[in-house]
Amino acid sequence: MGGHNEQDYRQRSGLLEDVIIPLSRRLRQIAYLKAIRESFFLMMPVIILLTLIHMTGYLLCNPTGPLLGEDWLGLGSVLTGGLHDQAYRESSFFAFWNHIREYLEVTNILNSLLFAMVLTVKLADLWQVNKYLALICTVAAYLFIITAFSGNDHELALYFAGRSFFLALLIATFSTLMFSRLSRLKFLQLPVLPELPHEMALSLKLLLPLSCTLLASLLTAFGWISVESSLLSLPAILAHTINESIAQSPAMAIGYELLRRLLWWLGLNGNSLTYFWNEAFYIPAQIANEISGGKFIFTAEFFDAASISLLGLAISVWVFASRQRLRRLSAYCFPIMLLSINEPFLFALPIVLNPMFLVPYLLAPMLNVLVGWLAIHWGIVPLFRYTVESTAPVLLQGWLATGDIMGAVLQLVWLSLDIVIYTPFVIIFNLLTKEEDRTEEAYPHET
Incomplete structure (x- = not known):
């Protein structure tokens, strides 16, 4: 019996030492995954803050939530003088706090956008491209998606709530990678006057790669939203x-x-x-x-x-x-x-x-x-x-x-x-x- 236990232990030890530990070491060396981890590190205070704000919106400001909702503590009915059911839902009190709750849902979009911006900076360093122009590409891609979205603000916030990291990863990677590749093509680099300030000269030199990236982001954003709202969505x-x-x-x-x-x-x-x-x-x-x-x-x-x-x-x-x-x-x-x-x-x-x-x-x-x-x-x-x-x-x-x-x-x-x-x-x-x-x-x- 003791021999079997020792053999099982050796097998488990072999799995850990021969497979899991070497695998984790190799994964830890992948620069792209490292950039994502470091982005999480930098974003941690923001993630906590935005999550707490969003939680406050649900718990305290939601007219149908645990504090104000009729099905829970029911303080909303108390504060409106005893209104219930349809009368409560049609009251100005309900409309006001529902507006506040929906307003706080913007944290879903902010969380995604800010993470994408931090990841863009990390990827720009990794792929050796101008981080400020790369940030312009990422932010523009977000604006294109928001513009292409056909729903209201509440539906937009819910859309980002589930896909926040996925969209951040997709947009930051796509825009930064494309801009970095295009900016290395010599025939897309414009000649500039040496008398111009350095930052202006750099931005003008990369005008065509920046324009192409923004155009591609625009087309991709509208195509993505069109697919998401159709029967072809995943x-x-x-x-x-x-x-x-x-x-x-x-x-x-x-x-x-x-x-x-x-x-x-x-x-x-x-x-x-x-x-x-x-x-x-x-x-x-x-x-x-x-x-x-x-x-x-x-x-x-x-x-x-x-x-x-x-x-x-x-x-x-x-x-x-x-x-x-x-x-x-x-x-x-x-x-x-x-x-x-x-x-x-x-x-x-x-x-x-x-x-x-x-x-x-x-x-x-x-x-x-x-x-x-x-x-x-x-x-x-x-x-x-x-x-x-x-x-x-x-x-x-x-x-x-x-x-x-x-x-x-x-x-x-x-x-x-x-x-x-x-x-x-x-x-x-x-x-x-x-x-x-x-x-x-x-x-x-x-x-």
């Missing part, structure tokens, strides 16, 4: 070709969660990059549960509520980590992680490209999905029927989304399970790094 194609019963199967739901977490481990926003699948199946399921009495277990709110697994790691690190630095980091990130803002901990510990935490980081959310499916399938927890902002506090989110205290209990069970899963790996991490120098104590930081 969500429409997915919904048409794949039966919803397949998307509602536990195996597919676990696979969807696995892909999301694997993308995050690579340093990419898994929520945004898998949003097309979410929009094709889980958002319609959420709407059906809320409006037409659907019976879907896997919905957009289910996966939002299940995304607390990283909080389990933070607690495990705070309790079991031997390094004071990691314990302080966990305590520092804990308050914002309660609001489901996980990026600071994800990149600071880090989880990204960390071979030691890859297995539990993938395993914990997958088990959350399985446990959640069983709990709802057996009738222990109600369906996720109500749309709740993803940054709503943990436990409150599960309660509001199901309309029942058992939703909060399910999140508590998920959190407990995640702590159990992560703790052995935190202890192993302590053992493997205890002899390392302080400057090298977090192995994943090496470049």
